[in-house]
Amino acid sequence: MKASSIELRNLSKRYGNVAAIHDISFTVAAGTLLTLLGPSGCGKTTTLRLIAGLEPPSSGTVLIGGVDVTQTPASERDVSMVFQSYALFPHMNVIENVGYGLSVAQIPKAQVHDKAHAALAAVGLTGFDARLPSELSGGQQQRVAVARALVLEPSVLLFDEPLSNLDARLRRQMREDIRDLQRRLSLTVVYVTHDQAEAMAVSDRIIVMNQATIAQQGSPRELYEHPHDIFVAAFMGDANRVRGTLRRVDERMGELEIGPLSLEIEHRGLPQGTVDVAIRPEAVEIGAPNGKGLPGTVRKATYVGGMMEYTIATELGELFVVNLAVDRPLAPGSVVSLTLAAHGVVPIATS
Amino acid sequence: MIRKYGAIALWLCVGAAGFLIVPWYALPGSVLSLDWLRDFATGDSAPAIVQAWRYGRTWLLPIGALLAAGCTLLAPRFDRSLLAHALLALGGIGFLYTLAQGFLIGSQAASLQGLATGGQQGMGLGATLALTSFAMLFAVGLAGRGYFGGDAFIAGSVVAIVASTAIFTLFPVLRIMVSAFDDANGLISIAAFLDRLLQQKVWGLGCLTGAARCGVAWNTLILALLTAGGTTTLGLAFALLVTRTRFRFKKLLRALAILPIITPPFVIGLGLILLFGRSGLVNHGLEWAFGIEPSRWLYGLPGLLLAQWLSFTPIAFLVLIGVVEAVSPSMEEAAQTLRASRWRTFIDVSLPLMRPGLANAFLIGFIESISDFGNPIVLGGNFSVLATEVFFSVVGAQLDQGRAAALGILLLAFALAAFFAQRVVLGRRDYTALSGKGDSGLPAPLPEPARKLCYALAMPWIVLTVTLYAMTFLGSFVEQWGRNYAPTLNHYARAFGVEIGPQGGLIWVGSAWNSLWTTVKLSALAAPLTAALGLLTAYILTRQRFRGRTALEFGTMLSFAIPGTVIGVSYILAFNVPPIEMTGTALILIACNVFRNMPVGVRAGMASMAQIDASLDEASATLGAGRFTTLRRIVLPLLKPAVAAALVYSFVRAATTVSAIVFLVSAEYEWATTYIINRVTNGDYGVAIAYSTVLIVLMLVAIWLIHSAIGERRLGRRDGVVRMGMAELGPAA
Structure with a gap:
């Protein structure tokens, strides 16, 4: 894999008169996991969607691997995303879901099959090829979603509250698996969550967001032990x-x-x-x-x-x-x- | 950017082909017959370049010049935004100029003195290609300016939808306005319009004093209000019976509810004539038993009201079943835990929650009634309504297009008033507790008196409907209803006879074959077009955010409220003269059906799209798929039920429509329904009901075929919403 760095410069997004994010700048080093943490409505998911290219920013620049991709549509960015709802295609079985991105890229069928299998094995989900998403448990669906994103070997992987639909026990297991995977493949990951414990467990660095701006960024320990303000102190536990x-x-x-x-x-x-x-x-x-x-x-x-x-x-x-x-x-x-x-x-x- | 240049080149080639190769003007025969290749580039089949060069139609040259200018955009490396601006200008000017020269220079040479010698015919294939080319270049320009997310496919779709709707819905309706204001000298005159509109025949109140008949406007309104009141009451009774009681004939009721949707709209009227008409069963029976003189009560308001109650109750039922189901059982349970009796719960909680739904059902009944053409023409007698009056103004002895247009506008005003009222009612609908979460409570059983009332209302309707359909079926197999009940296949033989010719081979001697083939062929052509256009519109409306989106949605829904009669008249007025000369062709029948029924596809699509999470599209995009790939591989497979529904309904509605098509048929292209109505007005009931029976069976077969061809969508989701969306569409008029 060829992990890339991400850089946002003065990024803003407005819907009408409402600023979803305002003048955000930060950098994610290649091969690290950065978490965007904050209460609902703070702009963390919007930031993620702007990195993915699902929406155009109102102003500012997005660079991936040092290249300006602000005008590049999502389908042409080397970025994969794991959605909160997983967004598995309900009419395709597991192997078709995982192979979808490869087949869109018109890679030969046999190769699609092999790569999809490898990705499923990487998330510990062998032998489920012919199942439909509706026949899987929440945790299994989650793994398929991760495999589908991984199979394209993206230089950046995005997670939008990937664990919010799982029960507490599974959540701990999944977050460890995601962290292991990220370390093993040294992926560049941006991870969005509103759960402070989850953020501390998976992250190299955390950005706490509040009201469309960055409240504070740093390592999990810095944020917990040395919060700049009461908001960060209260949000980090x-x-x-x-x-x-x-x-x-x-x-x-x-x-x-x-x-x-x-x-x-x-x-x-x-x-x-x-x-x-x-x-x-x-x-x-x-x-x-x-x-x-x-x-x-x-x-x-x-x-x-x-x-x-x-x-x-x-x-x-x-x-x-x-x-x-x-x-x-x-x-x-x-x-x-x-x-x-x-x-x-x-x-x-x-x- | 490579791709964008590809698109520009493609559309320039299309435009060039339109200008340089294919016939610019409409040909007398079909351009698909390729006869024009034989006398290529001469006379009427010459392309625009030859028309300008050899036949002096120099006003076509700027079109070619614009296309040539377009080619220069391909060569140099233009700045991105400059290219977009250039495309916008080129496409916009080209489109408007091509249309303008068509409208300004008519078939008479005198239209623009000095400049245009020789005049010109209606636009043909060449002109269509050129217009399409300009429109699409404009769309590429829009995408280049960043509209529609910079996506040329979406921009092109929106431009295509807007342009085609403008030409085939907006333009005819505007044209009818002009005609209504046209005085005898071809000038616009408000006096002429008011004169047509305020006649005694339209607004007279003579029936109140008994001196004369009431005006056609009052007739229409009275009938519509009574019909809507009746269908809403009956529909509610049926919905309550099906959802809140242990009614034994639930399945029968649901099956009967589908029948009117696949039945030509005058079949109920025909059945009523067989039962209650002058030589109907009831009158015969009464005369035989008691010597009572047969009466003509059926022909007029009472018969019409009965026919419309029978025809339109199913639509009210299908709308209200959703409304009744949407009342959350937990609210009724809450009322009961607060010590309310069943009756109080029903009156204080359930009914108020249904009120917007009831209002909606009433307004749908109102619109159905005023748009109805089939029943009034069969049963109306001396009781005239607007829909039929418009028709007789054009085809009857009067031949007064201005009057037809004025009455058409009045009818349109009624329909739009109801449409806007419906929007207001539905806009306030939020509180019907339509949460996505499963409500686990049990719906409260109906209080006893209400249950009895529902039974009392439903049973006669069921019995009567079954009797009517049975009689229509049986009637087609007897010699002559009312006189001679000897069994026969004569009617079928006359309509659908087939003989073996002297050289072998089949000869379709039956008199109905021509109209049946036309109907099936053209409906089958219209259905996929309707579905494609409708579903594409639905996709864009639900998935894209752009300025003018609500206006587009509103426009497509609005076009659905326009009564068929109005569309029919407006098509005659708009498409009888160049630049768009289509009357008497198969094309106008297809266009009429496509644009009348397109909202069917839009609604079916939007209801289904609402069930498909937008994150699926986004997931597909992040996995590298473009909009078109996403549409083809993700959205379309998930829309299968909507595709089937849209295909079925657009086919069925096209095949069974009367009100608009009756204005547009010709000797060459006759429609099944108009053929039947002609038989009815000639008193030839045998063939008429035999043909109706065949048509109903054919529709059932078509539905089954389309459903089995599309196949099931294999995932465990509910498709209830789709059914609901379709219910509000109702049958063809």
């Missing part, structure tokens, strides 16, 4: 939002005061004074009431299997907390004292 005061100590470290608590953290260039703070639920440690920590009262306690979920009322407001001590659950009404682990507390400039 649960976060309690409180106010705090930051004091600089030296070049790297600062002291963050949150109510009665105080902890040393990296200040990451934030100015002194009032800041927003995102506190991950797992960063809150629960202790016996002792007067030193942040006093609180348990309002709700929920057993969710591997851990406990608590809602705890404090002077900072209600905090959402997860705790692994399932053996010693706290009853609603219990009085506790809370402390914070530095890892999972992120200061953010006030907006």
